Amino acid sequence: MPTAPTPPLPWLQPTDPLPPPACAWGPDDPAPGLLAAGGALDVPNLCSAYAQGSFPWYGPDQPILWWSPDPRMVLPVSGFRLHRSLRKTLQAFRSRADCEIRVDCDFRAVITACATRQRTAQSGTWIVPEMLEAYHRLHAAGHAHSVETWVAGRLVGGLYCVALGHAVFGESMFSCATDASKIALAALVGLCRHHEIGIIDCQQRTQHLASLGAREISRASFLMHVEEARTRPAPSWAFDPVYWDTLLPPTAPTA
Structure with a gap:
């Protein structure tokens, strides 16, 4: 045929x-x-x-x-897999006074790092200059956000995403320190859990995302989710350390 x-x-x-x-x-x-x-x-x-x-x-x-x-790769935040090594990394990060998560502190630095960071098996970038400027304008309009990993006053990793109400679309991440991008992703999951945002869009399948709990769903199911989620009021795009409690046991109070 x-x-x-x-x-x-x-x-x-x-x-x-x-x-x-x-x-x-x-x-x-x-x-x-x-x-x-x-x-x-x-x-x-x-x-x-x-x-x-x-x-x-x-x-x-x-x-x-x-x-x-079609299908679409998504990360259900309730199904985020916190592997033992990442759990230990987050616990250490949370316990250090010089480690913090910032949101929208330096969006341009994050997207620029995502565009220029060398990646395994990639000879170039899809974040061409026109895309970088377009998403910076989207950020200025309140529809794109960066989740940033800072250590000792230095940006060491992060990610950026697009958000329409409760519809969150992951775009890209970078890391210049071990697990820095995974820490930012975990922080985004914590923020989403706190605000009852159920899904982070991952666009297309990768083994790395699958190992963290992402899975494929039909385009029709994804579009139904977007249609409902984008009509919900936008959350506050800020990170409170208490959001770590959605992923880790609460830290014991100091004497």
Whole structure:
């Protein structure tokens, strides 16, 4: 039986809306999950894209490419796996006066580090300069946030995410000290648990995320989650050390 031809990829003008997620290329097409090309990275377009579960992802010398994968990788915060080694790391981090989690203290430094940090098996970055500036504008508009790991007054790791109400979309993370990005992710999980945010979007499957409890769900299930979660009031994007109690036993009071 002959295979169906690949549907044409929509090419968008800057003011064009994205096609519905169901129009994304399927598993037998050249790039499963690819939804459209072109368009613009302004704040309204980005918010509209995330509201329908889509996101931009492209490399240098490529047009803007929009994606809506099926299935979708998500991290249910109740299922976050705190392995023994990470638990010990968090306990040590929590006990030190010179270690802290900051939120939105230096968003530009975090996204710049994510864009420039060398990664295993990657020759380049998808956070091209236009993307970096677009997400900085999204941050200024209150829709993108950084969760940062600081040690002795130095930023050593972190992540950034997009948030619409209670819909949280993880984007990228970096580390220049052992486990610094995992500490930031654990802090984000603690913040989400405190505010009863159930899922962190991880976009696409990686073994690292799967080892921490992330799993794949259907695009339809993911879109139902986004539709409900984004209508809920945005939480306070700040980290209180008491949020560690959602992951670790409370520390004993000092005498």
